[in-house]
Amino acid sequence: MRLDDLLGEVARQFEIDGEFAGAAPYGAGHINDSYCVVFRQAGVPVRFLLQRINTRIFTNPVALMQNIQRVTSHLAAQAKGEPDCDRRVLTLIPARDGRVWHVDADGGYWRVYRFIENARSYDAVESTEQAFQSARAFGRFQQRLVGLALPRLNDTIPDFHNTPKRFAALEQAIASDVAGRALLAKPEIEFVLAHRSIAGVLLNANLPERVTHNDTKFNNALLDDATGEGICVIDLDTVMPGLALYDFGDMVRTATSPAEEDERTLSRVTLQFPMFEALVRGYLSSAGGFLTKQEKEHLVSAGKVIAFEQGIRFLTDYLAGDVYYKVHREGHNLDRCRTQFKLIESIEQQEDRMNRLVRDIEA
Ligand code: ADP
Numbered sequence: 001m002r003l004d005d006l007l008g009e010v011a012r013q014f015e016i017d018g019e020f021a022g023a024a025p026y027g028a029g030h031i032n033d034s035y036c037v038v039f040r041q042a043g044v045p046v047r048f049l050l051q052r053i054n055t056r057i058f059t060n061p062v063a064l065m066q067n068i069q070r071v072t073s074h075l076a077a078q079a080k081g082e083p084d085c086d087r088r089v090l091t092l093i094p095a096r097d098g099r100v101w102h103v104d105a106d107g108g109y110w111r112v113y114r115f116i117e118n119a120r121s122y123d124a125v126e127s128t129e130q131a132f133q134s135a136r137a138f139g140r141f142q143q144r145l146v147g148l149a150l151p152r153l154n155d156t157i158p159d160f161h162n163t164p165k166r167f168a169a170l171e172q173a174i175a176s177d178v179a180g181r182a183l184l185a186k187p188e189i190e191f192v193l194a195h196r197s198i199a200g201v202l203l204n205a206n207l208p209e210r211v212t213h214n215d216t217k218f219n220n221a222l223l224d225d226a227t228g229e230g231i232c233v234i235d236l237d238t239v240m241p242g243l244a245l246y247d248f249g250d251m252v253r254t255a256t257s258p259a260e261e262d263e264r265t266l267s268r269v270t271l272q273f274p275m276f277e278a279l280v281r282g283y284l285s286s287a288g289g290f291l292t293k294q295e296k297e298h299l300v301s302a303g304k305v306i307a308f309e310q311g312i313r314f315l316t317d318y319l320a321g322d323v324y325y326k327v328h329r330e331g332h333n334l335d336r337c338r339t340q341f342k343l344i345e346s347i348e349q350q351e352d353r354m355n356r357l358v359r360d361i362e363a
């Protein structure tokens with residue numbers, strides 16, 4: 001079936017009024033297939049976000065959707081009464097059979113969200129205000145989930161942020177070298193081995209388990225077009241039990257450098273201190289009330305650990321022959337890996353100053 005026909009057929013399975021008027025690929029995510037679909041309702045075009053879940057990566061899509069349903073209902077109850085509350089939380093549109101997903105004839109899993117209008121995501125940070133706003137939104141997301149009722153959420157990807165296990169998987173990939181690329185990545189492999197002590201820093205710090213987002217890259221927060229406010233946290237597939245600092249670490253990884261994740265001019269990849277400061281202030285403005293002293297003391301190491309872990313993951317995928325992340329050019333995963341390691345070097349050069357800043361803010 002042609003993609004356009006498939007999208008129309010799938011979209012019509014959801015509780016959406018009006019006539020299907022078209023669909024187009026949307027966004028720059030590495031994992032799911034996202035489409036903006038339009039329905040004409042009383043003559044007016046209304047947009048929705050249709051996604052096919054990547055079931056190669058999320059092997060239990062029903063458990064995943066149960067998590068998202070619980071989390072979005074909880075967040076919606078918390079946001080109730082706030083101005084513009086329906087733009088502050090993702091809203092699932094149910095399928096006509098009452099579930100919040102649809103399975104197509106080929107076994108593909110689909111879901112639909114209301115489209116958050118007049119807001120957008122950015123692939124690279126442009127100002128300290130943006131950094132502050134995204135960190136505040138991710139911190140608020142965590143804060144509002146502190147009171148999520150039991151049972152524990154499902155682990156949608158077990159050991160997702162277990163950096164030592166990611167390290168071990170890389171060692172395996174180097175040893176088997178299935179794509180014959182290890183020689184091409186010699187400097188990066190040497191970097192990882194020389195920095196191996198970073199891997200255990202968060203896991204060995206005895207930090208409390210919380211409900212976390214686990215994929216807080218800068219483009220997973222929507223910023224309001226008019227006010228710049230971090231209005232909605234999106235991409236909820238990996239919301240599950242985790243450490244608060246996985247989320248803060250991923251903010252540092254993705255919202256301190258002016259360059260995109262796959263930048264090839266590595267001199268552009270650098271941790272800009274004012275962006276880091278804005279992230280700390282934004283995050284603590286919403287999450288500061290529940291974080292422990294130990295968590296706050298690890299804010300700087302969090303950035304290093306998560307950039308290290310992500311570099312390891314890109315490198316592993318490069319060596320495996322690009323089987324996990326969507327790639328758009330030769331060597332794409334290796335380019336992505338290099339930016340992570342360049343960022344770690346930049347953090348290492350500024351670490352003392354970064355730690356002093358955190359202590360001063362907390363004093
Ligand atoms: P992926 O898991 O592939 O990263 P995302 O859920 O992050 O997919 O969605 C991809 C992009 O689509 C986002 O970066 C964002 O720009 C846009 N997007 C996602 N959900 C919505 C929504 N409900 N309203 C408007 N835009 C959205």
Ligand code: GN1
Pocket residue numbers: 028029030031032057214215217220235237238261310
């Ligand atoms: C993937 O879905 P997306 O593009 O927001 C990945 C994250 C990585 C990120 C790196 C489920 O996120 O863990 O940090 O790419 N998501 C999954 O850009 O693996």
Ligand code: MG
Pocket residue numbers: 029030219220235
């Ligand atoms: Mg995303």
